Amino acid sequence: MTLLELEGVTASYGPVQVLDGVSLRVPDNGAVGILGANGAGKTTTLRAISGTVRAGGRIVFDGKDIRGLRPDRVAALGIAHVPEGRGTLGDLTVRENLRVGAYLRKDAKGVAQDIDYCLDLFPNLQNRIRSNASALSGGEQQMLAVARAIMSKPRLLLLDEASLGLAPSTAKNVYDAIRRLRIESGIAMVVVEQNANLAFTLVDSATVLETGRNVLTGTSAELRGMDEIRRAYLGG
Numbered sequence: 001m002t003l004l005e006l007e008g009v010t011a012s013y014g015p016v017q018v019l020d021g022v023s024l025r026v027p028d029n030g031a032v033g034i035l036g037a038n039g040a041g042k043t044t045t046l047r048a049i050s051g052t053v054r055a056g057g058r059i060v061f062d063g064k065d066i067r068g069l070r071p072d073r074v075a076a077l078g079i080a081h082v083p084e085g086r087g088t089l090g091d092l093t094v095r096e097n098l099r100v101g102a103y104l105r106k107d108a109k110g111v112a113q114d115i116d117y118c119l120d121l122f123p124n125l126q127n128r129i130r131s132n133a134s135a136l137s138g139g140e141q142q143m144l145a146v147a148r149a150i151m152s153k154p155r156l157l158l159l160d161e162a163s164l165g166l167a168p169s170t171a172k173n174v175y176d177a178i179r180r181l182r183i184e185s186g187i188a189m190v191v192v193e194q195n196a197n198l199a200f201t202l203v204d205s206a207t208v209l210e211t212g213r214n215v216l217t218g219t220s221a222e223l224r225g226m227d228e229i230r231r232a233y234l235g236g
Helices: 042-050 071-076 094-101 108-121 123-127 138-150 168-185 196-200 220-224 227-233
Strands: 002-013 016-027 031-035 055-061 079-082 156-160 188-192 205-210 213-219
Touching: 002 042, 002 188, 016 031, 016 042, 016 055, 016 188, 016 213, 031 042, 031 196, 042 055, 042 071, 042 079, 042 156, 042 188, 071 079, 079 138, 094 108, 094 138, 108 123, 108 138, 108 168, 123 138, 138 156, 138 168, 168 196, 196 205, 196 220, 205 220, 213 220, 220 227
Parallel strands: 031 188, 031 205, 079 156, 156 188
Antiparallel strands: 002 016, 002 055, 205 213
16 A cells, blocks of 8 residues: 655745656555755655645645645644754753654653653663753764654654764664664655665665656665666765
């Protein structure tokens, strides 16, 4: 079953067109990567899905046309967006950030259980539970951003450059936790990532964007085997 479908999606910032007909399908419980150079339209694709940029074309989530919906309504349908730059609330503690992620939920017992799950998923956060987010390291802030998104109990998680600015070992730890989350929860994912080696440890398939258009789509195994992908994204 297809959970998310983009067909011919366009988007602009003022007079500058960034997306020029992007198409994408994400199966229920599936994970799809988006690769491409800076300026290719990767982040804008996620913004089009989450409603934070005006878009044209078709964006259908769980059979419902969500194009043009406000971001809060998109979130309420079960789409959580972890933006590039993390976006944690620096003046709030780790626990308070997690509670903010669950602001639409009414099940207090379930919220408490999910906080415990997030702290098990990201043990670093357990030791910083009373610390303000602004005092965390970059890696801990990224963990908190993902954990806060999980707290909304989404069906679809949009991840934008989760490894950006992190040391390789920290980035691996973050992706190990996200991979565990996917296995245990079945949350579908759209993953934008410059580090294709990391992305391919998580996603089943990927699409490559150039100047706002799909130029190549395939399974992770197929893309790994392509010379142009190895040269451009895998350091080979």
